Amino acid sequence: MAGRLRLGGRERRDRAQDLVRMCVIEDRAAGTPWEQIAELFGISADAARKRWGHWELAQREEL
Numbered sequence: 212m213a214g215r216l217r218l219g220g221r222e223r224r225d226r227a228q229d230l231v232r233m234c235v236i237e238d239r240a241a242g243t244p245w246e247q248i249a250e251l252f253g254i255s256a257d258a259a260r261k262r263w264g265h266w267e268l269a270q271r272e273e274l
Contacts, residue, residue, distance in 0.1 A: 235263045 235248055249259035 232263060232266055235259075236266055239263075 238248055239245075245256040245259050245264075248263075249256045252259065254262075
């Protein structure tokens with residue numbers, strides 16, 4: 212099967228990362244603390260902030 216329905220490993224990974232990033236941005240906009248988000252991924256709040264915090268700022272600046 213060729214075409215749009217066929218995604219390689221890189222495309223699947225990129226789409227999954229995009230989905231996670233969007234969910235984190237939405238949760239942060241709703242007031243979810245970094246500690247709660249980090250717990251879902253088994254990382255520290257500081258690690259979560261470093262991984263996704265710049266996206267939060269970019270989103271707010273675009274508004």
